[in-house]
Amino acid sequence: MLDYASDLVKQNDNFVAKVDAMEKSVDNAMNGWKGDAAAAASERAIAHKLHGNHLAITIVGIADQYNIYGVSLGGTRDALLRILDIEMKGSGMTVDDDGNVTAPKVPTGVDGSNSASGALTQQVLDGQASGYQTRIKNLLTQFGDGETAAAKAISSDLQALGDYEKKPDGAPVRSDVQAILDGKSQLPADPKKLHDFWETLTPAEKDALYEKDQYIGNRDGLPSVDRDHYNREKLDDELTRAQNGDPAVADKLPDLLAIQKTLKDNPDAMLMLMDTQSGKLAHAAVAVGNPDTAANVSVNSPGLNGNVRDSLGSMVTENRAVKNLAESTLNKLNPDDPKLGQKVVPIAWIGADLPQGDIGKLNQDVDGTTATGYKDVINDTMARAGAPKLASFYDGVRASHDDGSVHLTAVGHSYGSVMTGLALQQSGHQPVDDLVVYGSPGLDLPYKHAWWPVSGDQQVGNLHVPDGHRYEMTGGSDAVANLPRFGDNPKTLPGFTHLETGPHTTPDGVHRGGAYEHADYPRTTDVDGKPQLRTSGWNTAMIVAGLPNEVVKK
Incomplete structure (x- = not known):
């Protein structure tokens, strides 16, 4: 799990680098390309960048789950092996797949000699086996619970990934969101009402609203993590354009660099x-x-x-x-x-x-x-x-x-x-x-x-x-x-x-x-x-x- 997470992060970093390169190439082109076709290309590039970001964030989340549960399950596994390979080594005890521990049988003479001391030794061994069995079964239960929790967490993130896989342009938006995108309705102006509405949106719907209004991160009432996310997106966009001489933002380059x-x-x-x-x-x-x-x-x-x-x-x-x-x-x-x-x-x-x-x-x-x-x-x-x-x-x-x-x-x-x-x-x-x-x-x-x-x-x-x-x-x-x-x-x-x-x-x-x-x-x-x-x-x-x-x- 840990090796898989590490490889996933590396592959994701490569993906993010390519998305960033795409964005910069389009921004550079926009400095000399104007008109309806240029606007359409820019809009499409923004959409791809947003969906790419959500894919990357989702993949990082999956890698995090593998890391978190890999460490947790690895700790439980180490504790089990410590009992089996160190504590029980040479004891003659056996363990089945369910964690049941059987102590070795103490031999007794054919004529029943040493039966008292043999019985006492057997009692001690059986007690040790019972103690090992309790610890092993508890660890097996803990491992099983960990596997179940890991599967649930990873499946949830994989579902989000699957939604983008099925629809590369993101999941469809609801009618009330589409009305805003079409200009037939508006986002609530009141910060509290806007916050309540925003909390019902899917990532795809939030992205669609950002594509329509790239300053949406400035709206009061949005969760701070979303304000930060979309404002940083816009900052990166304007920095690239300002550094390439776009007259709309070139004079604000010192401000953008300061931010x-x-x-x-x-x-x-x-x-x-x-x-x-x-x-x-x-x-x-x-x-x-x-x-x-x-x-x-x-x-x-x-x-x-x-x-x-x-x-x-x-x-x-x-x-x-x-x-x-x-x-x-x-x-x-x-x-x-x-x-x-x-x-x-x-x-x-x-x-x-x-x-x-x-x-x-x-x-x-x-x-x-x-x-x-x-x-x-x-x-x-x-x-x-x-x-x-x-x-x-x-x-x-x-x-x-x-x-x-x-x-x-x-x-x-x-x-x-x-x-x-x-x-x-x-x-x-x-x-x-x-x-x-x-x-x-x-x-x-x-x-x-x-x-x-x-x-x-x-x-x-x-x-x-x-x-x-x-x-x-x-x-x-x-x-x-x-x-x-x-x-x-x-x-x-x-x-x-x-x-x-x-x-x-x-x-x-x-x-x-x-x-x-x-x-x-x-x-x-x-x-x-x-x-x-x-x-x-x-x-x-x-x-x-x-x-x-x-x-x-x-």
Whole structure:
């Protein structure tokens, strides 16, 4: 079984390499071949690639079954042979095919001499035989059960393989799916309804929908594993086209390479969003782990100059530091604490265009980028455009979670906190459990009396996050946070808990550096050659982990 699995994997690797070569050849051809025939060829190539991937995944699954059960059955076999070839060797005992063990007969004299001692010896031998027999029969039963389980698991995967064998183009789709493919119907827009519908689909139906909409992995509500799978498919496609000069994506090549590198550097990451077409900038979201299975999930939104090519990798690195600190703290809880050992998955979300430009150059020669960036960052146009997307993403995290009990935290930095504030005010969306903002120029909340705005008199209830679950951090030298543009600084608003940003020895006994400037909050500092989160990072990690009693308050 193990040798067969090894050979199967080798053959499958060759198959995958040939499918990839086919895809690259078609992509190269598409750069110079246009028209209906080219579109049809491209569509057919995508279909073959998808079906090839499912074949490969199914074959890997079969190989895994042979490996898993081969090891298990091999262990049982070794235990049996150890009894037969070592423990029973030279004992004179015999074993039949059913595992019955017969002890040798002790000879007695013709005249019955030594009958007492012979009977005692025979009793001892029979007892040993009975013990061996019990162990052997148990192992034979265990082996038989293992064979049955292996046959069931392998047969199930072979059935899936057989479906593709019978119909190379995949199994037929149901009428409601076909209606979507024909443009007569649409996928549900609501993330929860979409998730429920998606869970009823076969792999062939999912692939067919991807062929129709290659950005389907960006739809909120899809399971994270499917979002990751289809977004990586699209990433590979666009990378090849961008590297071959396709004008539709060539200018996004640095963004695509940044996504590729981030995924390579983080093998456990999931690509939750990958979009080069809907905005002026590329968009992406990367989760450090699987948010559908984690008890605690956060969605982090960056601010000014947040973009995929320059920011995604560093955001994921910072998120990993938060994840590691949060999980290490959760792993040290008391044995009776229900949060002991829980997982934390932060998501770096750059799912909308953000202001770009070196605002520090305003007093120098102002180029177009700087002027545009300044204009964008002092108004909420971009924040309002991105807020519905962020709100929908929150809903998608809840909808796709395995049991719906996820503890969800919204984290917003700088202009990202403005977008976060607006997202939480979107009507008809599920609220988050906790809110953390730092370096915030305001949350764009309406005043209770718009005709006579008073400091601290904004409608914080519009955030739909209860008192005691809203947190803010403001560094002493943070000019952006201390000169709010979009309403009052959250530190002046009721129901917000103000967290420490200065140097502090946190509850884990570590002395941490402070966050002073606008960009400091999520960043690490080097301590003895190792990166370490600041006090602000500790506070973020504790809120994301659902451990508010561990934060350091001002």
